[in-house]
Amino acid sequence: METGTLPAPTSPDLVVGLVGCGIMGRGIAQIAVLSGARVRLHDGREGAAVAAREELLATFAKLADKGKLDAGAAQQAGERLVACGSLEDLADCHVVVEAIVENLDAKKALFGALEGIVSADAILATNTSSLPVTAIAAGLKRPGRVAGFHFFNPVPLMKIVEAIGGFLTEPAVVDYLLALGKHWGHTAVRAKDTPGFIVNHAGRGYGTEGLRLLAEGVASVPALDNILRDTAGFRLGPCELLDLTGLDVSHPVMESIYHQYYEEPRFRPQVHTRQMLTAGALGKKVGHGFYRYGADGKKENVAEAAQPTARATSVWLSQERPELAERIAVLIAAAGIPQESGERPSESALCIVTPLGEDATTCCVRENLDARRTVGVEALFDVSRRRVVMTTPATDAQTLAMACGLFGATGTPVSVIRDSAGLVSQRVVAHIVNIACEIAQQGIAEPQDIDRAVTLGLGYPLGPLAWGDQLGPQTVLAILKNLELQTGDSRYRPSPWLQRRALLGLSLHHKEI
Structure with a gap:
């Protein structure tokens, strides 16, 4: 399909149809019309398109009142926004974006109807978040012009859009949508038609x-x-x-x-x-789920179980992982508790191990420590805001009290967890990094686009591949291998993308020639 006959994405002559005037449809219409396009609104529900237009006009007025939008621009945007009573009113649209119910049959029926209305070179875009673009396009006379154009809620604030090519989509269609998304003020990333695309x-x-x-x-x-x-x-x-x-x-x-x-x-x-x-x-x-919520929508605070504290006479710190032990040694010194320097702990010492993808029990047995006097601690992630103490099944109450006293001595909160391969943050972050590596391995998206999409779409502190680089690909690989070994669960099997780059000392963003 040729897109050269369409107005440029930046052209004021561009006419965009928006089918489905719910919160997503209104959001897409808002960024489209404020970027200069003429927008046609349609919804199968009686009066919904008119109501959506009125709501958008009110939004523009509020933005103008707050100084976030020029009053003249707000008026002009309203003039470019038209509510349409029938699909036939979308005949002059160059791009039609559907944002209707997430139902395959409904979307296929809509696009089937639109085929007989819009011009042969018009683009049909679906805002689906979970349905295959290929399945939506299948059976149409011109499936090559159908692509995914997946925004996130609320559209004006979530500055990311995925442009998805199905199996039959013409590459030029995705290129056009990428340029259109960028013109509308969003970071636009290309994705293959796979379950969840990039972000989900x-x-x-x-x-x-x-x-x-x-x-x-x-x-x-x-x-x-x-x-x-x-x-x-x-x-x-x-x-x-x-x-x-x-x-x-x-x-x-x-x-x-x-x-x-x-x-x-x-x-x-x-x-x-x-x-x-x-x-x-x-x-x-x-009002209730994992937590309970008041009538005002605020979450009721649920505190972690309070732990008794005691002062240890001395601490023995495992040196199996010196770089992790060094971080914990700083906390021990800050608490003013003597740290033993011998290869073996004394009979009264609090014993601390710093697992990497392992549980405290495994570390304890490997070093021939007394499990009753041993705890594991999180040392790979930030310890300035919270300390994480992990017991073995044999850890006694006095040992736990000494560990809580030690790590809470400076007023920092302490969370106590049961024995787990990889503690909490190691497990979760390594799993996230591994999935992103597999997205790159499968060629679903470019490495840089994976990170951009995830940080904008999910609000993670770092893109998953950048996070893997920060921790070190070798470290992430070690966590996953230990998790797989200790649990026997193939969910932790490392992606080839991660394994090879870790072995070669390459960045997780590194692409092959």
């Missing part, structure tokens, strides 16, 4: 691994969220995020991507959220 695919690692930790009884809900916020730097913990999104939205997506990838273990959902969904504990929207 890459995002599978956070929630599913967090839920796996809950299923194993490693941490409580507040501890899990606190650890991942304070040590790894996520804006919300996985349970907070699932409550915000709503399990009626997030759990079906988890199941859908898992099944679309033919039960790929990396994306395996957990039973707990299916039970919560069945029980109607959807999250913030209904």
